[in-house]
Amino acid sequence: MGNFLFSLFSSKKEEADGGERKDERKKFDILKFDGMRAQRINRADYAVKCFTEALRIQKDFETMNYLVSAYVATNEPEKALPVLNEMIEMEPDNMELLLTRAHLLFQTGRGAEAVPDCLRAVETDEANPVAGFLLAKARRAAGDFAAAADCLTKVVGLKDDFADAFLLRAEVYLDMQQGEEALADALSAIRLAPEEEAAYLLRGRIQAHLGDTDAAEGDYRKVLELNPFNEEAFLLLGSSLISSRKYDAAIALFDEALEQNEQFARAYVERARAKELNGDKEGALEDLATARKLAAANEEDGAEQPNFDDLYKGGIF
Structure with missing residues (x-):
């Protein structure tokens, strides 16, 4: 009799637990897909709420990825980083996640902290110019200008039409007070991307550093021709x-x-x-x-x- 009652109540408890789990799973699915729909209609703020509530119910890698994207869309990279850190713990060899974390660290003004992630990405794929570019950017943020310049020299060797790499190396050379080298790279960037406002702004700053005020002002005016609303060009x-x-x-x-x-x-x-x-x-x-x-x-x-x-x-x- 005792065994019968025990098995009866155990059975009912298992059924109840199973029902609760089913309800939780259903709630999780609703929240997750509501968040996905919110993202599609550019309601990232609502998507954040949905994904956050869904993750309280169940840890889910895909939902965490959606939440990171939603935080980026709402311009909240600081909130995205802890979620991304947890994802990297789950998939430590995922290079895409490491580079995403590097991007977010740059956005939050913590670029020097991106050096380890970028190094791992470069070590995994030395022929990846984007990984090398991000490593150089992180090295520069850490104040290691010589290492940043070396990285970028390798990057443009891999991809000689990488305008942003020439532009960044020009910035690094200017950091190092090497105006002539900076000017050469700015010219390369302009040749590759003749409509890029940032390239003319930088060349103007370099010309000013070299003492050619007229050339500098000419570059700032060129930016205003390209974009009459460029505030930095007005200020410079x-x-x-x-x-x-x-x-x-x-x-x-x-x-x-x-x-x-x-x-x-x-x-x-x-x-x-x-x-x-x-x-x-x-x-x-x-x-x-x-x-x-x-x-x-x-x-x-x-x-x-x-x-x-x-x-x-x-x-x-």
Whole structure:
């Protein structure tokens, strides 16, 4: 009798447990596929919620991968990294995961931490130019410029039309104060990608480093021809004009920039500098006040702020 009752209750418990597991599995599937649908209609924020709840029920590699993608889409790489770390623990030899983690580390300003992942990728496939490029990028972030340059020399040997590799090596040479070598690589990048704004911006910076102000300003103007909304080109060209004491030209340039985008806080800051040096202290103070208001509003949105601390030493404050 006792054995009969034991088997009866055990059977009912197993049935109940099985039913709960079935319900949990069904809930997991619903959440996972709702998240996938949300991603397809560009609702990454809702997808994050779905995938997160699904993973509370069950650890699933595919769902974790979807969650990483959703975090990237919502511009939350810091939240994606712990999920990716767990995935790499599950598949430590997955090179795609290692390189994805490297990309996320670059996005979060932690590029030096990507060196081990990039090294493993290069050791696994020495003929992979992308892995070599990322290793060079990580080496540069770690301050090892010579090693970064060596990596990139190998990369362009593997792929001689890799414009980004020439561009990065030009950056590295500029870091090392090797202007002529940097200029040669910038020219190679422009030859390979003649519509690439970043290549002209970099060549302009290199020309400025070499003391050729006219050539530098020509490159910044070329960028504005390619893209009249390129903020960095406005800032670099305006700064060059101010350094050359062409204050009226600088003010006119920033007038143009602000006509296109009245929320451009750094343009107000630079125009204030030009106005102050041109003798218009009242106008400079007005521009600085506007810049500060915009900076305060942008701070609430987490946007990058202009640095007011060392901008002016001419007595505005």
